[in-house]
Amino acid sequence: MWDAQTQTFARRLALRGSRRGVLARLGTLLVGAAALPVLPISRARAANSSNPNQADATKCDYWKYCSMDGFLCSCCGGSGTDCPPGTQISKVSWVGTCRNGKDGRNYLVSYTDCCGRSSCGACNCNANVGERPGYEMGIHNDINWCIANGETSYHCTISLVVGVAD
Ligand code: ABN
Numbered sequence: 001m002w003d004a005q006t007q008t009f010a011r012r013l014a015l016r017g018s019r020r021g022v023l024a025r026l027g028t029l030l031v032g033a034a035a036l037p038v039l040p041i042s043r044a045r046a047a048n049s050s051n052p053n054q055a056d057a058t059k060c061d062y063w064k065y066c067s068m069d070g071f072l073c074s075c076c077g078g079s080g081t082d083c084p085p086g087t088q089i090s091k092v093s094w095v096g097t098c099r100n101g102k103d104g105r106n107y108l109v110s111y112t113d114c115c116g117r118s119s120c121g122a123c124n125c126n127a128n129v130g131e132r133p134g135y136e137m138g139i140h141n142d143i144n145w146c147i148a149n150g151e152t153s154y155h156c157t158i159s160l161v162v163g164v165a166d
Helices: 002-016 019-038 040-044
Strands: 069-071 088-100 105-115 124-126 154-164
Touching: 069 105, 069 154
Parallel strands: none
Antiparallel strands: 069 124, 088 105, 105 154
8 A cells, every 4th residue: 555655746746846856855955944943033032931920040930031041140149140259240241032930021131151160060041032043143042152252162051131122
């Protein structure tokens, strides 16, 4: 049954065009399918786990972590807003817009990596709301921004509410 169906399909395909044409279309299909998982749009939309009503800085679903990508400094000897001792704040930040369930408003939040010590490894948080690829630098989080510093090793990430967004 499977053989018969495959045979019929192959015959129809052969009748419709040249072998080269069929191979070209098949190639396009394969390349397209392989590219799908790396398309930035599918990755950016992948996660929206933040909870507008969560306000615990050690929890990844804290409302202001909606564009976070990294280890939470509040789990690494620092706080939600301060780098841990022995680390330096990165010269480059990225921003996101997150909704605070307390007043229902959207806030501009900046995220900054803390540098100079090896990876903290605790409370990994990857939320990514509104995140875009590197060519939109200010909203790209999936990179070690400590590369802008003398001390390039990445430890953890902090975040600050910058202001009301709407
Ligand atoms: N901006 C946070 C980060 C650091 C290292 C690697 C990926 C993401």
